[in-house]
Amino acid sequence: MSNPIPIINLADALQPGAPCSVEVAQAIRAASMASGFFYVRNHGVPPEVVARQFDLARQVMALPLSTRQALNVYASPGMRGFEIEGSQTLDASARPDVKESFQCGMDYPDDHPYVRAGYHFYGHNQWPAEMPELPAQCNAYIQRMLGLTRRLMELMALSLGLPENYFEHTGHSPMVTLRMIRYPAHPEGADERTFGAGAHTDWGAITVLAQDAYGGLEVQTPEGDWVPATPIEGCFVVNLGDMIPRWTNGLYHSNPHRVRNVHSRGMPRYSIPFFYDLDYLARIEAVPGTVPPGEQPRFAPCTAGEHLLQMYRTTYGTAAKAV
Numbered sequence: 001m002s003n004p005i006p007i008i009n010l011a012d013a014l015q016p017g018a019p020c021s022v023e024v025a026q027a028i029r030a031a032s033m034a035s036g037f038f039y040v041r042n043h044g045v046p047p048e049v050v051a052r053q054f055d056l057a058r059q060v061m062a063l064p065l066s067t068r069q070a071l072n073v074y075a076s077p078g079m080r081g082f083e084i085e086g087s088q089t090l091d092a093s094a095r096p097d098v099k100e101s102f103q104c105g106m107d108y109p110d111d112h113p114y115v116r117a118g119y120h121f122y123g124h125n126q127w128p129a130e131m132p133e134l135p136a137q138c139n140a141y142i143q144r145m146l147g148l149t150r151r152l153m154e155l156m157a158l159s160l161g162l163p164e165n166y167f168e169h170t171g172h173s174p175m176v177t178l179r180m181i182r183y184p185a186h187p188e189g190a191d192e193r194t195f196g197a198g199a200h201t202d203w204g205a206i207t208v209l210a211q212d213a214y215g216g217l218e219v220q221t222p223e224g225d226w227v228p229a230t231p232i233e234g235c236f237v238v239n240l241g242d243m244i245p246r247w248t249n250g251l252y253h254s255n256p257h258r259v260r261n262v263h264s265r266g267m268p269r270y271s272i273p274f275f276y277d278l279d280y281l282a283r284i285e286a287v288p289g290t291v292p293p294g295e296q297p298r299f300a301p302c303t304a305g306e307h308l309l310q311m312y313r314t315t316y317g318t319a320a321k322a323v
């Protein structure tokens, strides 16, 4: 089957005002109105940067269970640290996810107003002492991803007929999560309710996913079929999170996706999603031109922080409610 997820070439659209920005924005609009998934190629992040992050993912997930348990996400107000296998159930009708991960975000200083206010997601990272270089290495990758997602937000604004900088104010102190996931081989004899990551939509604004060569990610099309998001060398998979349909009154989609590590011949699969989830206080309500005259917006306005907190509580169960 041909791959229905389009590939968008960012080469001549990486800078504000770049000559191909409008054409690229149109391609983003088409993909966003379909499944909300597309690949980006020539995205400006060198292959060696991505390869190094995969090396780190393998190393960090190979740390002893005792380290991973001591630094588990529940010990951190912002859900930073290790997710032990079975912690998260992305699809409430399925079994707990067969995956484990390490997640980190931006370390805002103690005197940052959001840290002082105790906003969720502005807590500190939990770093394993065994890998002293990890904080700087992850931070460098986060900065790369931030540059790319900010540009994608500009192209998204253009795609909606808005000024390129329309969303700029929503990204001042963003919530971001860098996640390095290890999927063990799909358990033999597993039933149909078993997934590496159960069917879910992402919750934030934009996700940029690096995946290894095995595949296993599937995306639901608007018709309801599941299609593979086959790995393509040099490309990231980009998908929209639920904040974008809220922002576009349902014009753009954040489609369900899921993972089963069934193509790796028994090897673990690694993936590295980067979630760009906006400023905690960013208000999310239908942007101009998306609500037909005489109609009411389909979604109640909310802040990005409120929306995200609700989703964490739903999928991590009661333990996350305590944080």
Ligand SMILES: O=C(O)CCC(=O)C(=O)O
Pocket (backbone or CB within 6 Å): 179, 181, 197, 202, 209, 211, 217, 257, 259, 271, 272, 273
């Ligand atoms: O591992 C993947 O390919 C996708 C992961 C994912 O969808 C997520 O973490 O939200």
Ligand SMILES: [Fe+2]
Pocket (backbone or CB within 6 Å): 200, 201, 202, 257
């Ligand atoms: Fe996802």
